[in-house]
Amino acid sequence: MAKETPSLNIDERKEAVRDRDRHRCVNCTASDVTLDVHHIVPRGRAGSNRLSNMVVLCRECHKAAHGNGMAPxxxxxxxxxxxxxxxxxxxxxxxxxxxxxxxxxxxxxxxxxxxxxxxxxxxxxxxx
Structure with missing residues (x-):
């Protein structure tokens, strides 16, 4: 698991999450599609930018996670x-x-x- 590093900016954190999750959607395992970094606990609900609160999702799974579609x-x-x-x-x-x-x-x-x-x-x- 990636080590928490307070000095990383948000783009560096997202890249660390992509590396940790091996550039694959953690839900459907897709890798050859657009991949988003998703906050498990949304920022608007006091979620943090900690690496442990972020995962890689493909665009379809990301939309589904927010109630705006269906996962593949x-x-x-x-x-x-x-x-x-x-x-x-x-x-x-x-x-x-x-x-x-x-x-x-x-x-x-x-x-x-x-x-x-x-x-x-x-x-x-x-x-x-």
């Missing part, structure tokens, strides 16, 4: 995988609070940030 999602429908595989994923999607069925697109949507954990769980179960 992964969409799945029965046409993208075999029925047996789809059934296995479907069982997990139904158990996740964050997975939703999008009627307009006729598919399941899971936040990208949750997909890696979901895939790990499914791999562990299918390997046992």
């Amino acid at each position: 999602r992964v969409k799945f429908d029965n046409g993208t995988m075999q029925n047996e595989e789809f059934s296995l994923y479907l069982r997990y999607w139904r158990s996740l609070d964050v997975a939703i069925f999008d009627d307009s697109d006729n598919c399941w949507c899971v936040p990208k940030a949750d997909m890696e954990n979901l895939i790990d769980i499914i791999r562990q179960e299918t390997n046992n």
